Amino acid sequence: MYSVLKLIELAPALAAAERSAFRAALRAATVALPALEGFLFEPTCPGSFNAGDLIWRTCFTDADAARRALDGERWRQEGEALLGNGTQVRRLEQVAWTGGACGGFSPARGVYRVALFCANRAPRAERLECFAAETCAMPQYIRSIRRWQLATPHEATGSRVWTHVWEQEYETLAGLTGAYMMHPYHWAHVDRWFDPEWPEWLVDPVLCHAFCETTAPVIFTRPRAGPPDHQDGE
């Protein structure tokens, strides 16, 4: 699967009606994308940081399908025009990736969380491998993580050149804000890659942490036989 994620920060001056209109227009443009396997379009929940206002996530069978869809005339005239309008969009964090390490089973509804990391502190191969292995082991200890994926994007733009996309799905918000944050595997072990006080420090302090409510599975890793799962905030 080929996934594209955008964290969209709207211009602060936009009125509520303008925000709603933007969301409706971007949703319509997204639904019209050909070969769309699934999408998520939801406002970020309070507690997200450096993540903007909206999570936009699409997935396609492969990179060629994504390219055909996102290079298409209709998307460029509608979707790209909206996202490129500086009076409406203040900031975009964007990543695209093919597959990644993953596991678990998506809950029917719950909470989707995505973090964008930039591992730019002495990113030697052995350090990156250790960081990835320890991150992928988190669900073994933190059982509230129902579904997860750690991917390395091959396209990344925004406030950093993002090197990792770390996604999880939870059944409840407490699974993220409680178990995920408070488990010692996190704060006493994996977090050393993020902590400037540790000699292992690897990840830039500027990162994106976004989460939203879901009413359908989000993290797909292979094409689906049926119609696409669409989720939006309407």
Added chain:
Amino acid sequence: MMGGANSVATIYVVDDVTAKPGAGEAFLDAYMSRYVPGAQARGLTLLYRLVSPPVWLREQSNRLLFVWTAAGAEGVWAAKFAGRSDPRLTAWWETEAAALIESRSRAVFSDPAELARLGRV
């Protein structure tokens, strides 16, 4: 020590530093005067400071241990978040301390009797 059912687990954050040859005392002075006050302000408590061997070596390296305590996961996160955006802290470890350190590690500990409680989140 293990706390009662309603108490917060004590977490130990340990800096294990091997000073450059002859720099042990200078590192201790720098750590105590320019690192400790900030760490205390972030909510940590310095429980022990230890030096091995217990003599300042001139042409060899002393090893120093600093054992800090934090009040549970919340205390650890509070200290982390307070320091993470402070460029002075990065400058301390990467410039001032680095000039006096041969190698170092940091690790987080708890009483083994607390593991089940800490993992029950």
